[in-house]
Amino acid sequence: MARHYREPATQRKNTGKKVGLIIGIVLFAVGLVCIGIAVWTQFFIKPDIDPPPYQAVDATVMQTETEAPAEPGSAEKARQYIAGMTTREKICQLFIATPEAITGADSVSMAGDQTKAAIEQYPVGGVIYFSDNLIDAEQVKTMIANTQSYSKTPLFIGVDEEGGTVARCAEKLGTTVFSDMYTYREQGAQTARDNARAIASDIRGFGFNLDFAPVADVWTNPENTVIAERAYSDDYNEAASLVSSAVAGFHEGGVLCSLKHFPGHGDTLEDSHNGLASVSKTADELKSGELLPFKAGIDAGADMVMIGHLTVPALDDKPATLSKVIVPSLLRGNLAYNGVTVTDSMMMGAITENYHFDEIVQGIFDADIDLILCPDNLDAYISAIEQKLSDGSITEEQLDTKLMRILTLKYNRGIM
Structure with a gap:
């Protein structure tokens, strides 16, 4: 065992x-x-x-996305504000008008009782000033401050200050003078950024909060005289680099900026100031060329995109400002841009000589454009929108969508 x-x-x-x-x-x-x-x-x-698209230097003028995100803060504020607006107030917010269009005066260089009464009658989204409105620094500061104080809803105060050929303030008010960026583009992105910052800082001192710049067109057609050296380059990729740097500079200087003229005015023969201008490109050609600077500017945080009165026959026989295809397909679709859009001046021959108010208003809503710049007859535009809302050609929902973009931007950038 x-x-x-x-x-x-x-x-x-x-x-x-x-x-x-x-x-x-x-x-x-x-x-x-x-x-x-x-x-x-x-x-x-x-x-x-990922970091926010950009940060503004002066938070009192433009709040950064970190400090005031578009969602939910700014958008919710915009939604609440819209809920308390009348239909007329909503409609008027769609316009950035000249002081002459608002007051009915021939030439405006001051803002007093007449401007106050006009702003109450036409509570527009913004005012744009041209050289004739500008006399000297103190006059401009007072005029802008008074105009802003009269408005229940704070205003976009805009100017065309590209630097170079188009520079209202440099021409009249003695701000920094620059040559067209095209003439020294080889100095590169830092120069584009520095110049834009200087331009923005100068005009902000007068009370402007919006610059209709930079030009994102590429001067690829030597016979084009309307854009020419206003463009940053004749090369798509170089233009993209310079334009995105300029956007950063405008923000650092404390103003909003607008890319122009979508889908690209640099390869046209015609001048849209005088009549219809045509872009002879296919959608694919635009995507690989003209749209590159716009994409770069959008990625850099551009606040608006200005739509040119440009036809693209390969896509539509109507100009981009009235087309159901060009902005919805290329800008909202291909570039995934859901920010504020603004027409080029509605006093330009491409529009005034070819379309009636009813067609224009319907076209702008069909094109999904938010702001109407420089209406030649403010009363007629407002009446046309009111009529189309009444007969159902456009809807309150479409109107509110535009208002949401416009007012969210105002809240998000510290204007409201």
């Missing part, structure tokens, strides 16, 4: 102690490893989060 070995009690006791000690050491080591991983994760591994 086999005999079974049994450990003595003392030996069994010592073995248990050894096992317990080993388990304790293992658990202690595991704990140290966990603590080490936690410390490493906390202090040495950065989360994969």
Whole structure:
């Protein structure tokens, strides 16, 4: 019969102690490893989060997206504000008009009782000033401050200050004078950024909060005289780099900016100031060329995109400002832009000589454009929109969509 070995009690006791000690050491080591991983994760591994598109230097003028995100803060404020607006107030917010269009005066260089009464009657979204409105620095500051104070809803105060050929303030008010960026484009992106910052800082000092710049057109047609050296370059990729840098500079200088003239005015023969201008490109050609600077500017955080009165026969026989295809397909679709759009001046021959108010208003709503710049007859535009709302040709929902974009931008950039 086999005999079974049994450990003595003392030996069994010592073995248990050894096992317990080993388990304790293992658990202690595991704990140290966990603590080490936690410390490493906390202090040495950065989360994969994209930074905001841009940050403004002066938060009192333009709040950064970190400080005032579009959702939910600004959008919710806009939604609440819209809920308290009358239909006429909503309609008027769609316009950035000249002071002459609002007051009915021939030439405006001051803002007093007549301007106050006009703003109450036509509570527009913004005012644009041209050279004839500008006399000297103090006059402009007072005129803008008074106009802004008369408006229940804070205004976009705009000007065309591209630097170079188109520079209202440099021409009349003695601000920094620049040549067209095209003439020294080889100086690169930093120069484009520095110049835009200087332009913005100068005009902001008078009370402007919106510059209709930079030009995102590419001067690829030497016979084009309307854009010419106003363009940043004749090369698509170089233009994209310079335009995106300029957007950053305008923001650093404290003003909103608008890319222009979508889908690209640099390869046209005609001048849309005088009549219809045509872009002889297919959608694919535009995407690989003209649209590159617009995409770069949008990615850099441009606040608006100005739509040119440009026809693209390959897509539509109507100009982009009235087309159901061009902005919805190329800008909203291909470039995924859901920000504010603005027409080029509605006093230009491409529109006034070819379309009636009813067609224009319907076209702007069909084209999904938000702001109407420089209406030649403000009363007629307002009446046409009211009539189309009444007969159902356009809807309150379409109107509110435009208002949401416009007022969210105003809130998000500290204008409201």
